Amino acid sequence: MNLLIKLEWKKVKKSVILTTILTTIFVGVMSCTLYKSYSLETDLQALELATEYISLLFPLIVVIPTCFSMYYERKNKFLLYTLPRVSKKKYLLAKWIVTALSAAMIIFVPIFIGAIITLYIKPDIVPFIGTFDLITNEPILIQDRHILGNLFVNHPILYTLLLGIWDSFIGVIIVTMGFVFSLYFDNIFVILTGPFIYSILENFILSVLRVPQYRLVTSFDPTTLDHNIITVFSMFVGPSLAILFTAFVVIYNSKIKRNLIYKV
Amino acid sequence: MKYLIKADINKLLSKKLLFLLFGLIIFSLEEIIAGRLSSKQMVLYILTEHYYLTYFMIPVFMLIVYGSLEEDREYVLIRVGSYWNYFKSKLATYSIFSFVFVIAQVIVIFIMSINLKNDNSFVVPDNVSYELISYYSKYFDNITQAIFVASLYMIIGLFVLSILFFTINHFFDKKISSKIIIAAYIFMNLGLKIDKINNLPIIFMDNYIIFHRNFNYDFKLFINILTMIIVFAVVCVLNKMYWNKKIKFNIKNIRFNDYYKNILFTKKNVFILIGVLVLMSMFSLMKISSDFILLNDYFINIFLGHPVNSVRIIEFIEMLVLNLAPIYILSVFLEKESNDRSLFVNIRFKKASRWLNSILKNSILFILFYVVLNIMIPIVIGLLMDMEVTSGFINLLGRIFVVKFLDLSLQFLVLILIYCYSKNITLAFISLLAINSLCFLPFKCILYLPFGISSLSRLKYIVGDYGLPFNITIALLLTLILLIFTWIKNYAYKKILVD
Numbered sequence: 001m002n003l004l005i006k007l008e009w010k011k012v013k014k015s016v017i018l019t020t021i022l023t024t025i026f027v028g029v030m031s032c033t034l035y036k037s038y039s040l041e042t043d044l045q046a047l048e049l050a051t052e053y054i055s056l057l058f059p060l061i062v063v064i065p066t067c068f069s070m071y072y073e074r075k076n077k078f079l080l081y082t083l084p085r086v087s088k089k090k091y092l093l094a095k096w097i098v099t100a101l102s103a104a105m106i107i108f109v110p111i112f113i114g115a116i117i118t119l120y121i122k123p124d125i126v127p128f129i130g131t132f133d134l135i136t137n138e139p140i141l142i143q144d145r146h147i148l149g150n151l152f153v154n155h156p157i158l159y160t161l162l163l164g165i166w167d168s169f170i171g172v173i174i175v176t177m178g179f180v181f182s183l184y185f186d187n188i189f190v191i192l193t194g195p196f197i198y199s200i201l202e203n204f205i206l207s208v209l210r211v212p213q214y215r216l217v218t219s220f221d222p223t224t225l226d227h228n229i230i231t232v233f234s235m236f237v238g239p240s241l242a243i244l245f246t247a248f249v250v251i252y253n254s255k256i257k258r259n260l261i262y263k264v
Numbered sequence: 265m266k267y268l269i270k271a272d273i274n275k276l277l278s279k280k281l282l283f284l285l286f287g288l289i290i291f292s293l294e295e296i297i298a299g300r301l302s303s304k305q306m307v308l309y310i311l312t313e314h315y316y317l318t319y320f321m322i323p324v325f326m327l328i329v330y331g332s333l334e335e336d337r338e339y340v341l342i343r344v345g346s347y348w349n350y351f352k353s354k355l356a357t358y359s360i361f362s363f364v365f366v367i368a369q370v371i372v373i374f375i376m377s378i379n380l381k382n383d384n385s386f387v388v389p390d391n392v393s394y395e396l397i398s399y400y401s402k403y404f405d406n407i408t409q410a411i412f413v414a415s416l417y418m419i420i421g422l423f424v425l426s427i428l429f430f431t432i433n434h435f436f437d438k439k440i441s442s443k444i445i446i447a448a449y450i451f452m453n454l455g456l457k458i459d460k461i462n463n464l465p466i467i468f469m470d471n472y473i474i475f476h477r478n479f480n481y482d483f484k485l486f487i488n489i490l491t492m493i494i495v496f497a498v499v500c501v502l503n504k505m506y507w508n509k510k511i512k513f514n515i516k517n518i519r520f521n522d523y524y525k526n527i528l529f530t531k532k533n534v535f536i537l538i539g540v541l542v543l544m545s546m547f548s549l550m551k552i553s554s555d556f557i558l559l560n561d562y563f564i565n566i567f568l569g570h571p572v573n574s575v576r577i578i579e580f581i582e583m584l585v586l587n588l589a590p591i592y593i594l595s596v597f598l599e600k601e602s603n604d605r606s607l608f609v610n611i612r613f614k615k616a617s618r619w620l621n622s623i624l625k626n627s628i629l630f631i632l633f634y635v636v637l638n639i640m641i642p643i644v645i646g647l648l649m650d651m652e653v654t655s656g657f658i659n660l661l662g663r664i665f666v667v668k669f670l671d672l673s674l675q676f677l678v679l680i681l682i683y684c685y686s687k688n689i690t691l692a693f694i695s696l697l698a699i700n701s702l703c704f705l706p707f708k709c710i711l712y713l714p715f716g717i718s719s720l721s722r723l724k725y726i727v728g729d730y731g732l733p734f735n736i737t738i739a740l741l742l743t744l745i746l747l748i749f750t751w752i753k754n755y756a757y758k759k760i761l762v763d
Contacts, residue, residue, distance in 0.1 A: 052577065056577060056581070060694065064690065064694075186603065187596060187599050187600055187603065188599060188689075188690065189595050189596055189598075189599040189689045189690050189693065190596055190599075192690045193592070193690065193693065197592070200581060200584075200585060201540075201543070201585075203581070204543055204544065204547050204581075204582075204585065205543060207547060207550070208543060208546045208547050208550055210550070
């Protein structure tokens with residue numbers, strides 16, 4: 001199994017590392033430049049400005065560097081040659097583990113390094129309190145209107161660690177969707193952009209249904225909405241919808257349509 | 265033959281007729297309870313009621329007749345001896361049916377209104393809905409006469425129409441005849457909506473059913489009766505002389521150009537487009553908070569897009585979904601095409617340029633189809649929500665249509681261009697996303713970025729002096745389309761075919 005995982009890692013190594021580096025550079029540059037035109041209270045808010053773009057694009061960033069290999073292995077029949085040497089389950093599992101870990105890395109590293117850059121390298125911001133209570137006219141501090149506010153202000157590294165792990169988890173779910181697509185579909189364009197289209201359409205459908213707190217994007221970046229309507233439950237709805245959709249694709253293709261993964 | 269007629273009549277007098285009578289009772293109940301009319305006036309009122317006739321009685325009639333249409337069965341034809349005999353039995357069947365169909369309604373209304381007052385004159389309460397009855401008073405002495413003529417006219421008209429439908433079904437197959445029947449009904453409704461067009465009665469079948477349609481001008485009754493007689497005579501002659509001919513459209517002879525059309529215009533693709541458009545239209549409807557919206561404002565809201573020099577993520581995604589939905593499907597199509605491409609296809613096309621032409625032509629057609637859908641669906645939603653239309657709406661629609669179509673065509677051509685050089689549709693699509701997001705940049709010249717230029721928030725027409733003039737937009741898009749088209753046509757496309 002270890003050897004298999006190493007083998008799979010070799011196949012996607014280049015693209016995954018390249019994407020990670022590019023995304024890290026993007027987040028670093030964005031969090032060091034964008035904050036100048038905003039009035040912020042803490043340093044970490046500069047990172048949030050940058051991750052807003054990542055939350056839009058993460059299905060693409062995660063899926064494209066990892067899921068292409070399965071498609072090409074199915075297309076040029078390489079997959080059939082693995083049959084005599086390794087069981088189907090083992091091979092697919094190894095491939096999925098590598099895909100999932102790469103996805104987690106692609107999401108986690110930029111967020112964590114971005115946080116370090118904003119906290120220690122970027123020049124400190126001048127705190128500016130811009131929100132006031134309408135009735136009492138007292139300032140509302142960021143602790144009180146931010147999700148996990150206390151942690152966010154006092155232990156920013158711990159907060160980023162938590163956020164990074166949670167976001168990597170969502171990245172793994174999305175990349176699993178892409179992986180499932182690559183098992184059953186023959187059109188590489190659909191495989192690589194499918195999860196992205198899913199997240200965009202889900203975004204709009206849930207907005208039309210007036211439950212924006214259940215979107216996958218909100219789950220990924222919970223600061224986009226008012227912190228009062230975000231609960232632990234609502235954080236889990238988006239990912240579970242994605243898991244349900246993936247399960248539906250698997251069942252539909254394997255049981256109803258009877259599409260084969262190992263196609264001759 | 266007697267038994268054939270009996271069997272056919274049994275088939276026609278189905279539960280649908282009961283449904284019609286039930287609907288009739290519900291429809292007339294309010295008027296009967298109000299008791300403003302006498303019993304005979306009531307019958308005439310129902311025979312002339314516009315909504316009942318056009319939206320209930322005629323559809324039910326067509327449904328019943330359509331249900332009775334069938335392939336001519338051989339053993340029936342053998343039993344009756346000749347096709348002409350068979351046709352005569354159908355004549356009898358349909359005449360009996362249309363008689364029963366009309367008389368049943370008259371009787372039901374008469375029984376229901378039996379305890380209303382007895383009045384045979386045209387004196388009715390002054391009300392808009394009884395206006396037609398006073399029109400009848402110009403031509404008839406009393407109500408009984410009017411009822412008699414109107415119902416006789418209706419019986420004859422329904423009879424001729426059902427025979428006509430029967431003949432159409434005989435010469436074409438049932439699929440085509442259903443389309444013809446539906447088209448006839450739509451034509452009828454159009455004739456009611458558009459002024460003056462009804463003066464030419466021939467293709468609007470309500471003229472043969474509803475008697476007061478003949479009041480428009482003097483000779484209309486004469487023209488209608490003449491056309492009915494001609495139609496009947498033609499139908500008889502066709503059935504007598506040419507009954508053994510079948511008209512078939514030869515669909516097998518598909519030109520090769522249509523090969524891609526059939527891949528692209530599938531039901532699935534069309535449904536995806538409609539779904540996305542309905543979703544996006546509902547989304548922009550949700551954004552407007554006030555209850556009272558003009559259709560113009562709703563349209564502007566949908567096509568607002570994303571302005572330049574600023575970052576608004578939600579608006580940007582909205583613009584991307586609206587603009588790139590057809591291009592996404594076209595990309596899927598291109599990828600599928602390159603997967604399935606084989607030497608045989610190339611050989612059938614003979615020239616590579618013909619292959620390119622076919623792809624470009626069908627794709628542009630698809631984009632055109634999408635833009636039309638994009639305009640039609642908000643109109644339908646707006647009309648369902650009872651939005652008001654103000655002047656300048658057609659002007660707005662025209663501008664949106666032209667700019668949107670050119671914008672999408674340009675984006676598609678750029679997609680093809682990148683695809684030609686990279687041979688990777690995913691890369692091409694993502695570059696298109698990237699080019700679209702250039703509008704975030706804070707430079708003034710970004711206003712001239714031709715991607716997403718169909719956003720109304722960039723046009724002078726909506727936002728005033730800040731925006732782009734309409735003519736310059738069109739000129740810019742046309743020039744770029746021409747340039748890129750020539751480039752693809754002369755140099756780029758060969759790169760795809762050479763592996």
